[in-house]
Amino acid sequence: MALLAFELTCGARISFSEILLRETYSCLLEGTPNARVNKVILDGIPGTVAQVFGDRPHLVVPPEIAPGLQEHEVRLPRVLCFADATSLQPVHDPDMDGSELVLVWFQDHPAPPISPAVLPRLTALKWAQFARDFRI
Numbered sequence: 001m002a003l004l005a006f007e008l009t010c011g012a013r014i015s016f017s018e019i020l021l022r023e024t025y026s027c028l029l030e031g032t033p034n035a036r037v038n039k040v041i042l043d044g045i046p047g048t049v050a051q052v053f054g055d056r057p058h059l060v061v062p063p064e065i066a067p068g069l070q071e072h073e074v075r076l077p078r079v080l081c082f083a084d085a086t087s088l089q090p091v092h093d094p095d096m097d098g099s100e101l102v103l104v105w106f107q108d109h110p111a112p113p114i115s116p117a118v119l120p121r122l123t124a125l126k127w128a129q130f131a132r133d134f135r136i
Helices: 035-053 119-123
Strands: 004-007 013-023 056-061 079-087 099-109 132-134
Touching: 013 119, 035 056, 035 099, 099 119
Parallel strands: 056 099
Antiparallel strands: 004 013, 013 079, 079 099, 099 132
């Protein structure tokens, strides 16, 4: 049973079997968010995907970066989200059982699991361009 399921504008029906939420700046012990810290966070996403979801393709929905309160401060949204997305429709080989992709996005609050501000960007994704077929 899926945690969430919805249809993309490309017609693919996807479901999430696992959703992981993390505080974006959990690695920042002191100081303020800046371009260097943001780069470290963004560059660390592939390692997190590999560690948590194994050898799966992933796609990062480009985050909105906002200016902070202090000079040189730039902030990513507060919550870093990962979702294990699957479709029962293969995208490349009709003999396969389905397709998979780990989706990664940022949002300002932990609830709902997909922020209404992010949902249109997720539903607009071209599933066949990024997903990989799998066999059960």
